[in-house]
Amino acid sequence: MRRAVVIGTGAYLPERVMTNADFESIVETNNQWIVERTGIEQRHIAAENEYTSDLAVHAGKQAIEAAGIAPDTIDLVIVATTTPDDTMPATATKVQYRLGITKGAAFDINAACSGFVYAMSVANGFIVSGQARRVLVIGAETYSRILDWKDRGTCILFGDGAAALLLDAKEQNGTNDDRGILFAGIHSDGQHTDWLRTNGGVSTTKTSGVMSMAGKEIYRNAITRMPEAVQEGMIALGLPLSAIDWLVPHQANLRILHGVGQKLHISEDKVIATVQKHANTSAASIPLALHIASHDGRIKTDQLLACPALGAGLTWGCFIIRW
Numbered sequence: 561m562r563r564a565v566v567i568g569t570g571a572y573l574p575e576r577v578m579t580n581a582d583f584e585s586i587v588e589t590n591n592q593w594i595v596e597r598t599g600i601e602q603r604h605i606a607a608e609n610e611y612t613s614d615l616a617v618h619a620g621k622q623a624i625e626a627a628g629i630a631p632d633t634i635d636l637v638i639v640a641t642t643t644p645d646d647t648m649p650a651t652a653t654k655v656q657y658r659l660g661i662t663k664g665a666a667f668d669i670n671a672a673c674s675g676f677v678y679a680m681s682v683a684n685g686f687i688v689s690g691q692a693r694r695v696l697v698i699g700a701e702t703y704s705r706i707l708d709w710k711d712r713g714t715c716i717l718f719g720d721g722a723a724a725l726l727l728d729a730k731e732q733n734g735t736n737d738d739r740g741i742l743f744a745g746i747h748s749d750g751q752h753t754d755w756l757r758t759n760g761g762v763s764t765t766k767t768s769g770v771m772s773m774a775g776k777e778i779y780r781n782a783i784t785r786m787p788e789a790v791q792e793g794m795i796a797l798g799l800p801l802s803a804i805d806w807l808v809p810h811q812a813n814l815r816i817l818h819g820v821g822q823k824l825h826i827s828e829d830k831v832i833a834t835v836q837k838h839a840n841t842s843a844a845s846i847p848l849a850l851h852i853a854s855h856d857g858r859i860k861t862d863q864l865l866a867c868p869a870l871g872a873g874l875t876w877g878c879f880i881i882r883w
């Protein structure tokens with residue numbers, strides 16, 4: 561059967577680094593509080609004239625170069641983002657053009673922090689059904705533009721960044737030993753839209769608004785829904801949780817990452833955590849962690865990875881991939 565196999569990765573973090581100490585002059589907080597409650601040490605902030613599409617192009621270009629393929633052989637570009645350049649056109653179309661991709665289609669997906677899991681699920685559907693062969697999946701965000709810089713409960717948590725996976729259709733045996741996406745499950749429940757939201761948007765206030773969050777509710781749901789999503793996938797595959805080589809969750813906060821691991825009886829040394837260095841980059845966080853950990857030698861070919869996420873909506877889900 562056809563499987564969606566990763567043939568290249570890329571990542572980009574803006575040049576400007578903002579440390580926890582930098583927040584001390586903006587809101588009433590300190591490095592110790594932020595590190596103890598979140599594990600976050602620093603985040604990257606996009607320059608004034610640097611947009612989500614710019615971040616996405618850097619990451620996408622790197623993934624294409626790593627794969628060593630011609631851009632023109634890519635037939636779908638999906639950008640997962642909650643912070644598009646403009647209301648229209650889709651950021652993905654700008655990225656497609658700037659990467660020299662002239663055929664196929666490009667569109668954005670907005671599922672907030674679950675965006676990358678949603679995008680991988682859609683990409684997998686296109687590849688397995690034969691509708692696309694090569695799909696560039698990018699998570700790209702400039703959350704610094706929608707933060708309430710007066711709210712210490714949220715502004716310290718997020719950062720800007722982008723990362724990409726290039727997927728290629730490969731003929732495999734149809735077993736759990738195959739390389740590629742083995743499972744992708746997505747969920748949403750719209751009854752708690754007010755837990756994580758912006759206070760405006762195109763149709764309501766004609767502005768993009770700024771973010772607010774019910775931290776405790778999101779925390780509680782994150783450490784419940786993400787383990788459930790991993791379990792759903794492993795049960796569907798008929799594999800024990802012990803078969804997971806690496807848990808690579810949405811990089812929201814170190815306590816959440818370890819909480820998800822604990823619920824699944826996966827030890828901390830099998831949980832990839834990169835949030836310390838880039839904070840929560842929403843849809844970019846899972847591919848950033850995958851890029852970093854596959855380059856530093858932790859994630860190796862043929863290893864089994866479980867990648868769950870939860871975000872505003874609520875939305876949540878998990879993809880399971882053999883690298």
Ligand SMILES: CC(C)(COP(=O)(O)OP(=O)(O)OC[C@H]1O[C@@H](n2cnc3c(N)ncnc32)[C@H](O)[C@@H]1OP(=O)(O)O)[C@@H](O)C(=O)NCCC(=O)NCCS
Nearest residue numbers: 589590593597673712713716775776778779812813870871
């Ligand atoms: C935001 C979060 C770190 C707060 O941690 P917490 O342990 O729940 O802390 P609380 O909200 O109970 O706040 C405790 C105190 O710290 C204060 N506080 C909040 N942010 C602070 C900050 N940056 N610096 C210092 N103090 C802060 C609160 O005002 C509160 O003070 P009070 O007791 O005087 O009212 C935590 O709720 C969380 O991680 N939530 C999920 C966030 C997330 O990752 N969301 C994205 C998922 S996609």
